[in-house]
Amino acid sequence: MKYLSKDVSLRLDVDRCTGCKMCTVVCPHGVFAVENQKARILDRDACMECGACALNCPVAAIAVNSGVGCAEAIINGLLTGQETCCGGDTCCCAPKAS
Amino acid sequence: MNNALQANTCSQPDPGAVSVASGGYLGHTDSAWTLADHLGAIGVRLSIGRMLYRVTPGLYTLGTPGPDAPVLVTANYKLSFDQLRRALAGINAWILVLDTKGINVWCAAGKGTFGTDELVGKINECRLHERVTHRRLILPQLGAPGVAAHEVRKQTGFAVVYGPVYAADITAFLQADLQATPAMRRICFSWHERLAVAPLELVLYFKQLLLLGLALALLSCVPIAGHFWSAFEHRGILVFLLFVLTGALASLLGPLLLPWLPTRAFSIKGACLGVALAVLGLWLVGPAWSVLRTAAWILLLAAGASHLLLKFTGSTTFTSPSGVRREVRVALPVQIAMGLVGLTAWTAAGFLPTW
Numbered sequence: 528m529k530y531l532s533k534d535v536s537l538r539l540d541v542d543r544c545t546g547c548k549m550c551t552v553v554c555p556h557g558v559f560a561v562e563n564q565k566a567r568i569l570d571r572d573a574c575m576e577c578g579a580c581a582l583n584c585p586v587a588a589i590a591v592n593s594g595v596g597c598a599e600a601i602i603n604g605l606l607t608g609q610e611t612c613c614g615g616d617t618c619c620c621a622p623k624a625s
Numbered sequence: 626m627n628n629a630l631q632a633n634t635c636s637q638p639d640p641g642a643v644s645v646a647s648g649g650y651l652g653h654t655d656s657a658w659t660l661a662d663h664l665g666a667i668g669v670r671l672s673i674g675r676m677l678y679r680v681t682p683g684l685y686t687l688g689t690p691g692p693d694a695p696v697l698v699t700a701n702y703k704l705s706f707d708q709l710r711r712a713l714a715g716i717n718a719w720i721l722v723l724d725t726k727g728i729n730v731w732c733a734a735g736k737g738t739f740g741t742d743e744l745v746g747k748i749n750e751c752r753l754h755e756r757v758t759h760r761r762l763i764l765p766q767l768g769a770p771g772v773a774a775h776e777v778r779k780q781t782g783f784a785v786v787y788g789p790v791y792a793a794d795i796t797a798f799l800q801a802d803l804q805a806t807p808a809m810r811r812i813c814f815s816w817h818e819r820l821a822v823a824p825l826e827l828v829l830y831f832k833q834l835l836l837l838g839l840a841l842a843l844l845s846c847v848p849i850a851g852h853f854w855s856a857f858e859h860r861g862i863l864v865f866l867l868f869v870l871t872g873a874l875a876s877l878l879g880p881l882l883l884p885w886l887p888t889r890a891f892s893i894k895g896a897c898l899g900v901a902l903a904v905l906g907l908w909l910v911g912p913a914w915s916v917l918r919t920a921a922w923i924l925l926l927a928a929g930a931s932h933l934l935l936k937f938t939g940s941t942t943f944t945s946p947s948g949v950r951r952e953v954r955v956a957l958p959v960q961i962a963m964g965l966v967g968l969t970a971w972t973a974a975g976f977l978p979t980w
């Protein structure tokens with residue numbers, strides 16, 4: 528399944544990329560592919576801005592405005608100026624996979 | 626080591642566990658689920674006592690791991706830990722449990738509690754360098770948004786290997802020399818995952834559903850002419866029951882039918898579902914309502930279901946924050962307007978000659 532994608536914030540600086548393939552390992556939506564020692568964005572639409580690729584790229588070739596894609600957090604953010612996922616210790620996404 | 630210790634991995638420190646001098650907690654566990662584990666897994670899905678479902682963070686032995694046994698890292702949300710140890714049946718391994726405040730790997734990684742600093746801290750606290758001779762850690766792939774693998778290596782010498790998304794694939798991953806197939810790397814939002822979150826949605830919103838149903842039932846007695854209770858008995862009870870049933874159905878079917886509801890926008894998916902269920906309910910029950918009341922009912926259920934599914938973005942595994950932000954900006958005002966118009970029309974319908 529895919530979500531609205533017009534404004535996915537993912538950016539890749541191909542010049543910096545060393546082709547280590549870490550981004551293809553961590554991305555749970557198969558957004559990247561590495562060909563000829565360079566990463567390429569295969570499927571931008573599938574990106575959910577989790578930030579795993581940017582954090583794990585050893586040469587900081589990837590940038591993304593990461594966060595939780597949760598309406599409750601964003602509505603809380605509009606109300607209080609701070610995006611918290613349902614507030615406090617628990618999280619609205621708690622029953623998800625492992 | 627610690628063979629004599631029984632599996633005791635709940636929130637209380639195991640009295641028989643060896644507490645390491647530097648403060649790291651060491652415990653033993655096994656792969657079998659007890660009845661309490663099974664009941665807990667069901668309870669936690671229905672958000673009964675979810676906040677207490679924790680494991681003491683620290684290092685656990687599973688079976689009899691030697692210095693060359695694999696080290697697997699997980700969160701101290703008990704269900705994460707339980708799924709991992711069950712998947713590792715028959716394997717001798719170390720399980721390093723990070724303190725994620727009882728939150729699962731994925732959410733904790735997003736918040737940064739399943740993170741580089743916590744991992745480095747636990748490695749040192751539990752003196753992992755002395756317990757294993759290799760320098761490799763296996764992390765769930767869904768922990769990657771919180772952990773910078775190259776940083777962990779720089780600070781501790783341990784190489785982070787990201788394992789499969791789902792704990793169930795872990796033995797296949799270990800047997801394949803730590804190679805994950807592309808399928809193991811992908812998160813899916815399959816029907817059985819949606820089935821698992823659907824009841825939670827209902828539990829989460831049931832109170833609001835009852836209150837809204839009651840409000841609509843009371844408003845359906847406006848204007849109060851003659852005996853209030855007879856009016857309430859006459860139609861209020863039907864309104865209440867129909868609303869709660871339709872709403873409950875929407876909260877269950879929304880997650881289940883998600884891929885088949887039209888468009889990619891959750892609010893539109895929800896509105897379509899709301900209209901369909903409202904019409905279906907009215908058709909089945911066939912109350913003699915005026916056109917205005919019928920229209921108000923459909924509008925209110927569309928608004929409610931639309932909001933319900935918009936909130937459901939938080940339980941999915943593919944919605945991006947910038948997309949949700951855009952959808953919230955457009956959909957929320959529309960939902961509020963629909964709700965207000967619907968409530969006004971619902972109340973106004975009472976003043977028509979035909980109820």
Ligand code: SF4
Pocket residue numbers: 543544545546547548549550551561565566583584585586587588589
């Ligand atoms: S992780 Fe960074 S350096 Fe490695 S392949 Fe991806 S973009 Fe290139």
Ligand code: SF4
Pocket residue numbers: 537553554555556557558559573574575576577578579580581591
């Ligand atoms: S932000 Fe997450 S989903 Fe998007 S490309 Fe990076 S790893 Fe994949």
